[in-house]
Amino acid sequence: MSATRRSPLLSVWLLLGYTFLYAPIVILIIFSFNESKLVTVWAGFSTKWYWELFQDRQMLTAAWLSLRLALMSATAAAALGVLAGLVMARFGRFRGHNLFAGMITAPLVMPEVITGLSMLLLFVSMEKVIGWPDGRGLLTLWIAHVTFCAAFVAVVITSRLREMDESIEEAAMDLGAPPFKVFTAITLPIIMPAVAAGWLLAFTLSLDDLVISSFVAGPGATTLPMKVFSSVRLGASPKINALATIVVLFVSLCAVGAGILMFRTERQRKFEIQAAMRDTD
Amino acid sequence: MHIINFDRAGGRSPAMGAPYESTRNNARIRGGRGFRAKKFDAITAVDNVDLNIKKGEVFALLGASGCGKTTLLRLLAGFEIPTDGQIVIDGEDMQSIQPYNRPVNMMFQSYALFPHMNVSKNIAFGLKQDRVPRAKIKQRVDELLELVHMKELFNRFPHQLSGGQRQRVALARSLAKSPKLLLLDEPMAALDKKLREQMQLEVVNIIESVGVTCVMVTHDQEEAMTMATRIGVMHDGKLLQTGTPHKVYEYPNCRRTAEFIGTVNTFSGTVIENSADHVIIDAPELNREIYVDHGISGSVGTDIWVAVRPEKMTIDTTPPSGEYNHARGVVEEIAYVGGLSIYHVKTQSGMIIRVTLANVDRLAEGRITWDDEVYLSWQPGAAVVLTW
Secondary structure, rough: OOOOOOHHHHHHHHHHHHHHHHHHHHHHHHHHOOOOOOOOOOEOOOOHHHHHHOOOHHHHHHHHHHHHHHHHOOOOOOOHHHHHHHHHHHOOOOHHHHHHHHHHHHHOOOOOOHHHHHHHHHHHHHHHHHHHOOOOOHHHHHHHHHHHHHHHHHHHHHHHHOOHHHHHHHHHHHHOOHHHHHHHHHHHHHHHHHHHHHHHHHHHHOOOOOOOHHHHOOOOOOHHHHHHHHHHHHHOOOOOOHHHHHHHHHHHHHHHHHHHHHHHHHHHHHHEEEEEEEEOO | OOOOOOOOOOOOOOOOOOOOOHHHHHHOOOOOOOOOOOOEEEEEEEEEEEOOEEOOOOEEEOOOOOHHHHHHHHHOOOOOOOOOOOOOEOOEOOOOOOOOHHHEEEEEOOOOOOOOOOOHHHHHHHHHOOOHHHHHHHHHHHHHHHOOOOHHOOOOOHHHHHHHHHHHHHHHHHHHHOOOEEEEOOOOOHHHHHHHHHHHHHHHHHHHHOOOOOEEEEOOOHHHHOOOEEEEEEEEOEEEEEEHHHHHHHHOHHHHHHHHHHOOEEEEEEEEOHHHHHHEEEOOOOOOEEEOOOOOOOOOEEEEEEEEEEOOOEOOOOOOOOOOOEEEEEEEEEOOOEEEEEEEEOOOOOOOEEEEOOOOOOOOOOOOOOOOEEEOOOOOEEEEEEEO
């Protein structure tokens, strides 16, 4: 171990920081097991809100819709994001490169209210002029989510492609692979981790989007965040705490699982590299 | 006009072990065809290059970074499109041929191995693109693994290999399709010095056993001289001189080549006597005249330079006899590098002349040392007259 002397104050600061970040979540989890109907008053341990949650058909429908929407949006956004990333990182400096790059990333900084409102206006006027999309529902939600999710994926993919050694692609072409084959056989497998990361990012963004969804959703299509928000407005129910606990549990399981997997492969890789260095030639 | 040219003698170069000697001896330069160069916006990266590569030779493009040698290589591979001129390989014009259809394979500076494929799959990649039957691919991959001594490591991934091993795989991969032309981009740049010297000879042996025509790019003159049968010295996108390593070193055709290949002492001077068998040059930096034992094309009164390699000078404490080719000075610096000692001698005119001496004896007693007054001299045949 290194002998750097750390001030004990540093640990205190660290602890305070983590408390600031995670105390609300911990309190939320604790209160999801509250017996009382009142969210803020503790009345003994109980799992009854979990049972109530699973009885709530509306909540379950909304959750199922959100899940489907997130899967579809993430997949479409990943495909579009990869294309946009390729154009930005591999097509050199074509005319309008900067404009394209700016416009791809604009949704990242655009206020959601504006995106949502403009989407709504677009859909309404399109329906008037060409009769499509017919009303608002899953389709309009999907289009809107893909629009802003693709921007995030494009950023992730672009940076991955920029740091990738371009001569690997040139080598494939040199060995007789036409451009499309180079993409499918070489580029895509190499950037796959970034595509997966972009997909996950898009998935979570779509899953918890409230503002844009509220604009473009129709009466028949209520996403989980919209449902939660509307029910909280009528008064916070401990049911929401239970739902939040399940979401937090699910997310942290995914994160921890992915972390362990990555740590293992990285350790294996380091070990192999060291082994290769030892039996050098 | 920008020109490169390829010799078109004989058929395509055969695969490993097959006879190639006959075509190799017959290969000769066929000039004439125009070529093209690459213009980066305002800068011309490769300018007016006219070059013939002979079948079966290892040709090294040598130059400082940014001289256009890599651009030239990428033009051959098809990654850059020339604005003017022509590239002909084995009689075939490459103008409209895409990189993936050219009979050219390249070994990249970074080796560019496919990180998600093992050694065998890396080598097989090119053959797969040509839809070679699976059994044939396997046979060819085994052959190549044998050739580069990587048989045991066939299922390793690139990150599990050391630098030298990666290079072997990259070489095998670029030889797999038996290209008519093999391109090596700074082949040793990623290796440390010891390994570099070993791999230089090994790579050359492999290339020669296969008999493939090879163009390599390097900024390391030792590497070029070790590996290549011919060298082309490039500067600012122009090809200054081509020739065997010996010729380029001993008979440079201009100051840049002389100074880039090895070290050299150049004295500026004026021709005062020029006849068929000798030239006498007045060199004000030496306070003495220089006698060179061959005639030159310039007339009396022309300003020229005389280049003398440091190892062709002798250093002594007693004044040499004879009227020409010596200089007097004081030892200012001695660099001992093991096998050699490099003396920096300052003449009265303030010029520093470098002289190298082989350290034949182990004891340094009685040697010339700092601040000694010494005399430098050289044979009439040791100097080269340069006109530009």
